Amino acid sequence: MVKGNVASATQRPPLPQAGEPPSGDKGGGEGKDRATAPSVGVTIPIAELRASQPRFQGLTAGHRACLGCGEALAARLVTEAAGPDVAVANATGCLEVFTTPYPESSWRLPWLHSVFGNAGAIAAGMEAAYKQQGRTTKVIAMAGDGGTFDIGFQALSGMLERGHNVLFVCYDNEAYMNTGVQRSGSTPHAATTTTSPAGAARMGKRHMKKDIVNIIASHRIPYAATASVAYVSDLRRKVRHALEVEGPSFLHIHAPCPLGWGHEGSATIEVARLAVQTGLFPLLELERGELTAVMPIRKPRPVRDYLALQNRFRHLFGPDPRAQVELEHLQALADHNIEAYGLLGEGEDAQDSEGADTVQRGGVRWA
């Protein structure tokens, strides 16, 4: 993780450790109570812990994600923005595995994991139950790209079609990372994975990344958007907006995986930002299937800048003549996004010179 992010992570009040008093409380005004040091074996009621926090955290520290995990960061941001009256339906994957090694759990939200392909359906069941009970609890389904683009797609599509009041969040790290970096329907063209390896006869994945947000938006749901862990306030705003919507909503979050993408854990944010700034991962909002807002990128970066940071694209920088062709393909994909979504944003928001994390909402239809 980049330094800025590490700093924000340390703002959470630490859980009391065995044999040491709690410290570093930044909750303001709560320090006195907490100064009475809990001794070994003392448990603090959850309500008290929550009350002492500067803000609600649905996913706490201490989980087992890798250094620089984009998904862990995204999940923390989503749950912080969503608040406490939320229940989570989690597909099988890294997030489920690294947050809940029994008998521990990082979740401070009611959380249900069933199998890989049914996050949309268990979320639908939970929502149906809460609705019947007259409860306000909002259901958030969470899945990786496998649980969204591939094995979970049918259950997701059915949930959307039936109009359940569920936010489905896809943490997209562009391959099956939990099982060791196999290609998925989300893996970008030309990326090498263990099941789409680059070699003498192949330049990595032969197929294109599935355009999931437009497929989802074509269900004419009230709200579908893309977001990135590099644009935190934009991500938070989209979570809040999605939860305000009555009916199904979808948030597709680009979440780098240092292990699977082959970059330093400290480069997660930089890599994620470059994906947006090159136009390869445009930040979009679609309402009832129509594009309503994009995050402008005033000075697009060449895709090489993004690809060169990651070992999964290393073969594109070798002597093979096909590498240049693939690089051109990928640049063409980015150029297409920039044009199709109007990412240069001419005339729409003159002050947004750096592609800052603000999005012009409402009224503008680009496509």
Add this chain to the structure above:
Amino acid sequence: MRLALEGSQALARAVALCRPQVVAAYPITPQTHIVENIAKLVADGRLDCDFVSVESEHSAASVALGAACAGSRAYTASSSQGILLMSEVLFDISGLRVPVVMTCANRAVSGPLSIWNDHQDAMALRDSGWIQLYCADNQEAIDTTVQAFRIAESLELPVMVCVDGFALTHTLEGLTLPSQEQVDAFLPAYAFSRGLDSSQPISIGTLVSPDHFTEVRASHHNALLEALVEIPAVDALWQQMSGRGCGGLVEVRGDPEARVGILTLGSVLGTLEDAMDEYPDAPRARLIKLRAFRPFPVEALRQACAGLEALIVFERAFSPGGGGIVAAEVQAALYGHAMPRVLSYAAGLGGRDIGLDAYPRLMQALEAGGEGFRFFDLKPDALPEGGF
């Protein structure tokens, strides 16, 4: 209230009496009439329930799981391919110890395609950790459905109520529906001890390491063994309240003193009972109805089989390359306890009719001696050359 009802219609009414809050289903023959009737009850305002019409059986089971965890009584129904498509989730429901009730309108499994009745679908789920109760007739199907919710919720185990497709689901007959007051008095309001509540968050379905997995599985097994007590107790209570019991775990009918027996699951029992009247000159048999297949009632079976010299296990499924599924388990249960000679039959596969004459034919087969596995009513001439 005595009404002329189709089995499926009666089942839908019985489910409605149990006040499920979420019903999720995907249509498959011969389950369809059950969920169609439930959808109609909801549409007519006679059942306050969210009927979630899902896009697959995998999602039907998943919606039921999510709803039950979120604190609502949940129900689903399926058959055959649907049961198999659900199977991943069914294992998960039971492993997480979530009380869901489903009707399995028993049907053969593809391929080749057969939409007709046998028990291969439910038998394939033998090891899924669900309670399986088989119904001999539609009255039992009604009463077992009501009992199933109570058993499921008291033990936090899912219950599959197995009802023969077509033979029961599509048969119109005179049936007694319990009153709403009876069911309400019998079935406490749904309360799941581990419900998903945002004011008391818990995690369900976590990753369990080898340090704990054996204990999880053992406690699941022990809960199923506990059902050996709960199932007859609930049946007895229902009998007290409604006047109708379903025979607990195992029920002996026919001639209880007979030295030869036929053990069956499901609706073929009625055929054999009628056949005993139809063929008064045929030898008398003890008819053993296996109502609970999971948990497997070893002790009750030993009692029911005590004194038998020969036993036919007459089941609507088999394990290819193995033989009779129930037969093997019955033999294991009786081993060392005055083991009778056991003839194992796969019968009525893919809806092949089992007529009244099955009874005298089985009695003749017993007299002819022999044991082991065979197909009932097989047409040898229709087999490929060499038999396979």
